[in-house]
Amino acid sequence: MMRNRIGLRVDEMRWLIVIAMLFTIATTVIAQDTRQVTEPKIPASCTQLPAQLRAMDDKLAEADESKLDTTRIQSALDKCKPGMAVELKPASGNNAFLSGPLEMRAGVTLLIDEGVTLFGSRDPADYEIKTGEMKTGEMKTGEIKTGAVKTAGTTPGRLPSIHQY
Numbered sequence: 001m002m003r004n005r006i007g008l009r010v011d012e013m014r015w016l017i018v019i020a021m022l023f024t025i026a027t028t029v030i031a032q033d034t035r036q037v038t039e040p041k042i043p044a045s046c047t048q049l050p051a052q053l054r055a056m057d058d059k060l061a062e063a064d065e066s067k068l069d070t071t072r073i074q075s076a077l078d079k080c081k082p083g084m085a086v087e088l089k090p091a092s093g094n095n096a097f098l099s100g101p102l103e104m105r106a107g108v109t110l111l112i113d114e115g116v117t118l119f120g121s122r123d124p125a126d127y128e129i130k131t132g133e134m135k136t137g138e139m140k141t142g143e144i145k146t147g148a149v150k151t152a153g154t155t156p157g158r159l160p161s162i163h164q165y
Contacts, residue, residue, distance in 0.1 A: 042085065042109075042111060043083055043084050043085045043109050043111075044084055044085065045084065045085050045086070045087040045111065046076075046079070046080040046081060046084035046085065046086065047076040047079070047080060047086050047087065048087045048089050049069075049072060049073065049076055049086065049087065049088055049089065049097075050089055050090075050091030050092070050094070051088065051089065051090050051091050051094035051095050051096055051097060051116060052067070052069065052091075052094055052097075053067060053069075053094055053095075053096040053097065053098060054093060054094050054095060054096060055095055055096035055117045055119070058117065060096060060098060060119055064096075064098065065098070065121075065122060065123075066123075067098060068098050068099060068100060068121060068126065069097040069098055069099050070098075070099045070100040070101070070102065070121075070126070073086065073088070073097065073099055073102060073110070074102055074103065077102065077103070077104065077105055077108055077110065078105065080105065080108045081107075081108075082105070082106055082107025082108060083107055084108065084109070085108070085109035085110070085111040086108065086109070086110055086111065087111045087113060088110070088111065088112045088113060088116050088118060089113050089116065090113060090115050090116050095115055095116055095117060096116070096117045096118075096119060097116070097117070097118045097119065098119045098120075098121060099118060099119070099120060099121065100120070100121045100123075100126035100127060101126070101127055
């Protein structure tokens, strides 16, 4: 019988190669991700809010900077059942919403339609709370645990503060 440099016979070496290949294939198969991933679905709307402001070139007219939609949006969010969405829609040539802080409800989605822009107010007073502290003017996805914001529209760097309630 012929032996190679490490003292194994040729047939023993073949078996070692086959075992190594089977081990490699088995670990590759075992390492595959077996989770079932489903495409997210946009929930049905409980309320459709029509836009009352018009944005041009991703900007609001100066006269519209004080016309907040915060109360309208928040009221719709508060009344919406979990698993449903508040939909911000364009209407009659209007395509924008202006908001201060919003509190998301568990399981409720804020859906911003394509062609719609949600602006955050530039007025610092809109973000004041009773203790005099300021709410942040940015949206962090980590803060929204079970509510959601889904957009086909735009939020051009002027997001209202969005908090989980």
